[in-house]
Amino acid sequence: MTRVLLVDDDIELGEMLTEYLEREGFGATAVPDGETGVAEALSGEYGIVVLDVMMPRMNGIEALRRIRARDSRIPVLMLTARGDDVDRIIGLELGADDYVPKPCTPRELVARIRAILRRARLEESSSSSSGSLTAGPLTIWPEKRGVEWDGVPLDLTSTE
Numbered sequence: 459m460t461r462v463l464l465v466d467d468d469i470e471l472g473e474m475l476t477e478y479l480e481r482e483g484f485g486a487t488a489v490p491d492g493e494t495g496v497a498e499a500l501s502g503e504y505g506i507v508v509l510d511v512m513m514p515r516m517n518g519i520e521a522l523r524r525i526r527a528r529d530s531r532i533p534v535l536m537l538t539a540r541g542d543d544v545d546r547i548i549g550l551e552l553g554a555d556d557y558v559p560k561p562c563t564p565r566e567l568v569a570r571i572r573a574i575l576r577r578a579r580l581e582e583s584s585s586s587s588s589g590s591l592t593a594g595p596l597t598i599w600p601e602k603r604g605v606e607w608d609g610v611p612l613d614l615t616s617t618e
Contacts, residue, residue, distance in 0.1 A: 461486070491513060535555060595608040
């Protein structure tokens with residue numbers, strides 16, 4: 459069962475979404491602030507984080523920045539009541555996987571969570587099955603310590 463961490467200062471919304479997520483087969487935990495959310499997200503217990511942008515003390519953008527500084531793989535879905543394009547763009551550039559505007563239906567939130575988790579599992583299985591990482595023309599085999607650029611093997615120093 460995938461565990462969902464919901465970080466939102468709206469306690470009632472957190473309780474309602476937690477109950478809905480649990481009915482949909484997820485384990486769910488709600489925390490009311492960014493500091494606790496960052497600590498929980500980095501605990502390794504969760505498969506995805508749902509993070510509100512507007513929170514007191516530490517907002518969702520700063521929480522996302524701190525999560526990404528320590529763990530680039532955990533999927534993060536941002537919730538925002540603000541329709542500001544700048545917030546969405548900054549969040550996506552910092553590594554958010556998707557945005558959902560508030561208010562949203564719990565059903566849409568669950569559908570987006572499932573879609574993000576599906577993509578994350580596909581990426582994980584494709585990279586683990588071949589043992590290689592690919593970005594454009596660059597292919598890296600960490601276990602073999604091999605690198606190719608456009609199919610041409612590169613000779614690297616031990617430091618590289």
